[in-house]
Amino acid sequence: METLQFKTNINCGSCVAKVTPFLNQLENVDTWKVDTNNPEKILTVSGEDLTSELIETTVQKAGFEAAEV
Numbered sequence: 866m867e868t869l870q871f872k873t874n875i876n877c878g879s880c881v882a883k884v885t886p887f888l889n890q891l892e893n894v895d896t897w898k899v900d901t902n903n904p905e906k907i908l909t910v911s912g913e914d915l916t917s918e919l920i921e922t923t924v925q926k927a928g929f930e931a932a933e934v
Contacts (some may be wrong), residue, residue, distance in 0.1 A: 866895065869915050871908040871931040873924060875899045884927040891923060907934065 875884055881899050888897050894912040908931060910920050917933040924931035 870934040887927040
């Protein structure tokens with residue numbers, strides 16, 4: 866399993882709820898979470914065969930920004 870981290874602008878529970886269906890639909894993502902208490906709003910994604918491009922594109926489709934740390 867690999868883990869990737871991204872700086873995001875997902876900054877509250879409503880934002881997390883909005884991005885949830887997008888990240889949950891990815892078959893190679895096992896778990897993910899957003900640390901909304903961190904000033905950089907770090908998204909941590911774990912799974913198999915992950916690419917930063919896949920996660921960044923998926924988060925953008927949900928209306929947010931993500932950049933790999």
